[in-house]
Amino acid sequence: MTVHFPFQNSYSALPDSFFARVAPTPVAAPRLIKLNRPLAVQLGLDPDILETPEGAEILAGKTVPDGADPIAMAYAGHQFGQFVPQLGDGRAILLGEVIDNDGVRRDIQLKGSGPTPFSRRGDGRAALGPVLREYIVSEAMFALGIPTTRSLAAVVTGEHVIRETALPGAVLTRVAASHIRVGTFQFFAVRRDTDAIRRLADHVIVRHYPDLLHAEQPYHALLASVVARQAELIARWLLVGFIHGVMNTDNCSISGETIDYGPCAFMDAYNPAQVFSSIDEMGRYAYANQPRIALWNLTRLAECLLPLFSDDQEKAVAEAQDILGAFSETFSDAYQAGLRKKIGLFTERDGDEALIQDLLDAMAKNQADFTLTFRRLGDAAGDPAADDARAQFMDPTAFDEWARRWRERTALEPQTATERQAAMHAVNPMFIPRNHRVEAVIQAAVNDDNYAPFEELVKVLAKPYQDQPEYAAYADPPLPDQRVLQTFCGT
Known part of the structure; x- marks a missing residue:
């Protein structure tokens, strides 16, 4: 049997300045940990063949499949x-592009x-832990309905990588609408290569x-579209x-997908x-800072596109600022609409934003679990006697006062309790x-070569909105001694 990838490559047809041609480095003994079979089928690939030793060799980079045009x-x-003027794919190689079943x-x-060539003295390898983390979280994001890169496969290489200690090496096969980033535009902007910026924008x-x-002004429209998707x-x-x-900015995808876990x-x-x-010692990328940082990143993209807007710098800047100005409203509309849905409101009324903010303030003050508070609020919408949402608060009376106002508000809408829930x-x-x-899944895999916890977690997260009573413990917050206070970059 032969593994067939129906490659139709377009990025590698761009000028050589856009990438470096480089083949993956063969590994010693690749072994498939996990294949995302539904995604393989969606991509027009045969999962049965990908699960063979020949498939594992391709997914580990030991063998380059026919039709691939590997580039960094x-x-x-x-x-x-x-600002760093040259980064690039230091441990990732794009094999090629396929057209999926949806075109x-x-x-x-x-x-x-x-x-x-972009590795900057790095080994270009990945450890098993970060590969499993990206597989788990990217596929969870997909199941949650959030635009994201996806994970097709995870393979152990039979080799070790040296970080703070020797760790099992692994390779992740990542699938994306593209890997073009704000930083891709910045690469050419810092070199004042306007022709390359135009070529990239057209692509x-x-x-x-x-x-x-x-469009009458396609590059203006492009910026506006990227702004909307990011918001x-x-x-x-x-x-x-x-x-x-x-x-x-090199982790800000032009397609509007979440990239780099x-x-x-x-x-x-x-x-x-x-x-x-x-590595975020100053809290630059804290939870609530993310909208502000997204706009900052988009402003860097706008700077790159200015030469395509107008030869008149002042005019180009004014036009870009006008487009960027739409970010806040687009974000706020999407965020507030989402929050209304989370507390079961089908319409918009004066006072709704304050009602929602009061809940968030009470949650913060009472260390209420974010996910379970909203989930249990849905239970309370269906059954007024349900008090699991209340139990999330250190001071349950803080929830009681808010819940009274919430029930008064939901009573103004015609939906039944069952419909609201x-x-x-x-x-x-x-x-x-x-x-x-x-973290527990990663430790079981790294320390004991045990992937059963990984498989079970992936299975549970594939249905995040279903109750799954047999896996109820996976919804529990960590006990004090289970809390993970820091997460680490895979490099």
Whole structure:
């Protein structure tokens, strides 16, 4: 049997300055840990063949499949506010692109497949822990309905990588609408290569925003479209308590997908200032800062596009500022609409925002679990006697006062209690990738070569909005001695 990838590559047809051609570095003894069979089918691939030893060799980078055109993409980026003019794929290699069953072009990329010209003295490899983390969280985000890169496969390499200690090596096969970032535009902007910026912008329009092909001002429209997608994406992050952890411009996808699951985490107790990332010492990318940082990143994109707007710098800046000005309203509309759904409101009335904010303030003051408070509120919508939401608060009377106002507000709408509960449960997950669960899965795999906990967690997270009584413990917040206070970058 032969593994067939129906590659139709477009990015590698761009000028050589956009990437470096480089093949994955072969590994010693690849072994498949996990294949995402439904995703393989969606991509037009045969999962049975991918699960063979030959398939594992391709997914580990030991063998390059026919039709692949392996490249490491060039990009720059602001990392924690500091500009680095050349970053690029230092441990990732894009094998090529396929058209999926819905007619959407998808990148297939190996992460941890060896050094590239952009590795900056790194080994280009990935440890098993970060590979499992990205598989778990990216697929959980997909199940939650949030735009995201996805994970096709995880493979152990039979080799070790050296970080603070020797760790099992692994490769993740990542799938994305594309891997083009704000930092990709910055790479050419810092070199004053306007022709390359135009070529890249044209490529992005064709690939991600084809409805703009005949726009009167396509580059203005492109910026506006990216602004809108990012605003809606960040709103969705906040609505599930997600903290990206490293919102550098090289991790800001032009397609509007969540990309790079390094030191990411989901909140347990609600805290707007929550930070988990060990490298975010100043809290730049804290939970509540994410909308502001997204706009900052988009402003860097706008700077790159200015030469395409007008030869008149002042005019170009004014036009860009006008487009960027739409971010706050788009984000606020998406976020507030999502919050109304989370507390079971079907209409919009004066006072709703204050009602919601009062709940969030009480949650923060009382260390209420973000996910379970909203989920149990749905239970209370269906059964006034249900008090599990109340139990999330250190001072339950703080919830009682708010709940009285909430019930008065919901009484103004015609939906039945059953309808309200169903609607709330459809947007308030029971299960998220809680940090202590993810860490336990990683430790079992790294220390004991035991992947049963990983398989079970992935299974539970695939249905986050269902009760799944047999897996109820996965919804529990961590006990004090289980709390994960820091998450770490995979490099």
